[in-house]
Amino acid sequence: MSQHSDTWKIAGREFRSRLMVGTGKYADFQQMAQAIEASGAEIVTVAVRRVNISDRNKESLLDYIDLKKYTLLPNTAGCYSADDAVRTCRLAREAGLSDFVKLEVLGDEKTLFPDNEELLKAAAILVKEGFTVLPYTSDDPIMCRKLEDLGCAAVMPLGAPIGSGLGIRNPYNIRIIMENVKVPVIVDAGVGTASDAAIAMELGCDGVLMNTAISGARDPIAMAESMNLAVRAGRLAYLAGRIPRKLYATASSPLEGVIG
């Protein structure tokens, strides 16, 4: 299958790129815009924060993101309760006029692991209010099934803790999650370098979401391009169908006609 025809959908909306990128922690908006461009992503995450009333000279992030080209995915980063997350989503919808939200409800500042109990509560409310909910969750197949049952548009299990760069620590759970749900599976968090993104795609995930792996690289724009290639390479390898792993060798050259 050519890359061209290999599109995917979230809640009926079609996308070509399977890479979703964050907009945090760049040196400046210029660098962020160039990195997004190089990544080829069509969905970009943003955070919702208080406007600084006393210093109103700050540029707006949205001056650097062409909303005709990119789909905004506001997140609920920093929320530790279902209430705060729901409130943030309602504000995001009003500011951005889109129903897409990346729902995260955190349980702990050190690990930033999700509080899945609060996550389920928030997801249920938001789905009822008509949001397209993309929840960041543990790499837990049962949680992912519950989130799908609630009506979430995708599930986003973590590969490893946010910003850790540890890669996909439990590829077997990710595989089980994909067997367990029909909605898109997007690995969110944990990617450190291009091979991690490729592995997510080779596992058959529908997409990968990352921020720090790109913005924290020595050259974020070059890393964004490498992630673009890695996601496409991994996806193509998945579609091509890898050979089975075997313990012993299988010769690539003919066994007949060897001299001597």
Next chain:
Amino acid sequence: MKIIVNGEEQIIPAMSVHDFLHSIECDPMPIAVELNRSILKKSEYRTTFLAEGDQLEIVWFVGGG
């Protein structure tokens, strides 16, 4: 009168939300406003008047993952 804007106390004359946003140069931006924990739609900014003790949250999008 006293109102709380983004967690900080402000003394302002009586005015609409629209006029207040204009006074702090927030009106041309893509923002969202919550008044006493309820979302205020953009169409309501002109017709909603601030009252003593009101709590206003004004948010926008910033970089995040």
